[in-house]
Amino acid sequence: MVSVMARVAMLFDAFRCTGCRGCQVACKQWNDLPAEVTHNTGSYQNPPRVSSDTWLLMQFREVEREDGGLTWAFRRYACMHCLEPACVSACPVGALYKTEEGPVLHHNNRCIGCRYCMLACPFEVPTFQWDKGLFEGPQIKKCDFCVDRLSAGMEPACVQTCPAGALMFGDRDELIAVAEARIQEHPERYVNHIYGKDEAGGTSLLYISPVPFQQLGMPKLGSAPIQKDAEDIMQKATPAVLVGMLVGLSGLYWVVKRRQEMMGKNGGSGTQGDREA
Amino acid sequence: MTREIALRRPPISPAVVVLGGLFVLGLVAAIIRYVNGLGAITNLNDNTAWGLWISFDLLCGVALASGAFITASMVHLFGGERFRPLLRPAILTGFLGYLLVILALMVDLGRPDRIWHLIIFWNTDSVMFEVGWCVMLYTLVLALEFSPLVFERLGLVAPRRLIHALIIPLAIAGATLSTLHQSSLGSLFVILPEELHKIWFTPLLPLMFWLTAVAVGPAMVILESTISSRVFQRGLHLDLLGDLAKVIPFVLAAYIAVKFGDLAGSGELDLLVDWDLESGLFWLEIIGFVALPMVLFSLRAVRESSGWLLFSALLVIGGVILSRFAVSLIALGRPEFAASYVPHPLELAVTIGVVAAGVAAFALVARYLPLFVEAAPSTAAE
Numbered sequence A: 001m002v003s004v005m006a007r008v009a010m011l012f013d014a015f016r017c018t019g020c021r022g023c024q025v026a027c028k029q030w031n032d033l034p035a036e037v038t039h040n041t042g043s044y045q046n047p048p049r050v051s052s053d054t055w056l057l058m059q060f061r062e063v064e065r066e067d068g069g070l071t072w073a074f075r076r077y078a079c080m081h082c083l084e085p086a087c088v089s090a091c092p093v094g095a096l097y098k099t100e101e102g103p104v105l106h107h108n109n110r111c112i113g114c115r116y117c118m119l120a121c122p123f124e125v126p127t128f129q130w131d132k133g134l135f136e137g138p139q140i141k142k143c144d145f146c147v148d149r150l151s152a153g154m155e156p157a158c159v160q161t162c163p164a165g166a167l168m169f170g171d172r173d174e175l176i177a178v179a180e181a182r183i184q185e186h187p188e189r190y191v192n193h194i195y196g197k198d199e200a201g202g203t204s205l206l207y208i209s210p211v212p213f214q215q216l217g218m219p220k221l222g223s224a225p226i227q228k229d230a231e232d233i234m235q236k237a238t239p240a241v242l243v244g245m246l247v248g249l250s251g252l253y254w255v256v257k258r259r260q261e262m263m264g265k266n267g268g269s270g271t272q273g274d275r276e277a
Numbered sequence B: 001m002t003r004e005i006a007l008r009r010p011p012i013s014p015a016v017v018v019l020g021g022l023f024v025l026g027l028v029a030a031i032i033r034y035v036n037g038l039g040a041i042t043n044l045n046d047n048t049a050w051g052l053w054i055s056f057d058l059l060c061g062v063a064l065a066s067g068a069f070i071t072a073s074m075v076h077l078f079g080g081e082r083f084r085p086l087l088r089p090a091i092l093t094g095f096l097g098y099l100l101v102i103l104a105l106m107v108d109l110g111r112p113d114r115i116w117h118l119i120i121f122w123n124t125d126s127v128m129f130e131v132g133w134c135v136m137l138y139t140l141v142l143a144l145e146f147s148p149l150v151f152e153r154l155g156l157v158a159p160r161r162l163i164h165a166l167i168i169p170l171a172i173a174g175a176t177l178s179t180l181h182q183s184s185l186g187s188l189f190v191i192l193p194e195e196l197h198k199i200w201f202t203p204l205l206p207l208m209f210w211l212t213a214v215a216v217g218p219a220m221v222i223l224e225s226t227i228s229s230r231v232f233q234r235g236l237h238l239d240l241l242g243d244l245a246k247v248i249p250f251v252l253a254a255y256i257a258v259k260f261g262d263l264a265g266s267g268e269l270d271l272l273v274d275w276d277l278e279s280g281l282f283w284l285e286i287i288g289f290v291a292l293p294m295v296l297f298s299l300r301a302v303r304e305s306s307g308w309l310l311f312s313a314l315l316v317i318g319g320v321i322l323s324r325f326a327v328s329l330i331a332l333g334r335p336e337f338a339a340s341y342v343p344h345p346l347e348l349a350v351t352i353g354v355v356a357a358g359v360a361a362f363a364l365v366a367r368y369l370p371l372f373v374e375a376a377p378s379t380a381a382e
């Protein structure tokens, strides 16, 4: 049901990334997000995951190299702006929606706070304001692709800030071509795969990486959108069950009633079943 | 036509005080939550967005309310007129169950003030959309099915007649909505192929949720009848309960077949001998809470003994609770996040408060409304 038109996209090159976290800070600055109180988790990474105040997080993982040594692997953890977003499919009131330009946005005025989108997202991206009461109105928060900057003709804040050229903004098809070219030019640098090209129906965020993507922390996903079965249930099974039950039960009632009347037990009183509620 | 059984009890009993106290405790927790946010009284966080309230209050609550549609279908649609004495208490249990689900959702939802958005903003792709609509519509059906008790007490003849005229359409709507709703609670988790453990994940979850709900309906009627016969010192329709229980083994057998068939179909039977938490849960459910009550309920001696009936019913109920927790909490979540969620004491307080409100409401209705009708017009009495 969601438009599969995909225009804007972003390429994240984990080989080029230095883990400076400039993007993470730029995201906070542009979106006026407060700092989080955190504790040391034994890594440079901070905080542990995206949250309502941290929409983009650089995750640090130590990964074993082929020669036995250790190397850092940096993962960009933020909304992937899926082409067929599970969060949009899951939201009962259509508070999440996919724009034609690509970004997946949240229409807060609609949201009822059921948090089903948080479960549905295969990347564990949407977050909730757990500390806001009824009067402040808790909201679902996630990366919005800097849609305000895009409409002003600017790049997303993270892309503009990246000093290492690890982030690139542009048309999805062109970025796929760029990624393919980089892998071809330096096959020794990259795993031969563009994550997000097909995963979960394709995403607007495309990743290339020096280490296998599961080691980078990306979930292993097939190319079908993960909501496919659920949507089949909603679009095909549910209407069939609805009609089938209504017709079947009415028919059954009629047959049972007829049989009881034929057996003469009810002495001509056809309303026997209606006597008591 | 119907003789009401008078129930005489002192107005304020210790039970009322305890139930009231528990309810107030839950209410206080809910108020803290409304002022300071869900984080203030729950251990929910961005890794575990759904907790005890969804697993127990919503999933178990709805499943355990299924006695209403099972009994209503038996009496009104399948020609089981003799089960009529069980009908009113079963309808009441279901009605209260749904009201309590809504009550709990009003605490769990981030924006309960916007719950009406479900009515005006539609996303028909969303299972949650179906869940919301089924809760609303079926609660309405249950309210109508329950309303004759109120009309009778108030002596309102015309509205009572109206409901009587509608009772068949209501029963059909109730069975349809229940089927959709019970199954859609399972469908909620079909969108989680990655997060839910393979033993528990299957696109057939809606069928499994529906089958277990059908099995637990009669079990809940047995539980509720047994308890009220003791509390209100009234007779037990042991013969009817035994008859009602006859369907349980068939449903449980179908459930076992679907469970194993599904795992065999997806080539995942070997996971069952991994002997980890998930396979352990699977065997515990299948052997202890499905196969055992299946055998028990198929024995005539069990169906003729109120103690054994109750015990077997409790097994079925326990099995449904176990399976709902397994799917929605225990087997859910990426190992990567190592989400170790344990409900906050105040989360528990809300759940207990909600259950206490339900028990108290049942007792109140039993006291003031014609809940128990004796000597229903059975076929023999025609």
Ligand code: SF4
Pocket: A078, A079, A080, A081, A082, A085, A086, A087, A088, A104, A120, A121, A122, A123, A124, A125, A126, A142
């Ligand atoms: S990554 Fe998650 S939140 Fe972002 S569009 Fe995809 S499903 Fe939605």
Ligand code: SF4
Pocket: A090, A091, A092, A093, A094, A095, A096, A106, A110, A111, A112, A113, A114, A115, A116, A117, A118, A140
């Ligand atoms: S929490 Fe809000 S945005 Fe997320 S699924 Fe529920 S209503 Fe939609």
Ligand code: SF4
Pocket: A016, A017, A018, A019, A020, A021, A022, A023, A024, A058, A074, A158, A161, A162, A163, A164, A165, A166, A167
């Ligand atoms: S700004 Fe660029 S180099 Fe720095 S962490 Fe972000 S993506 Fe990596």
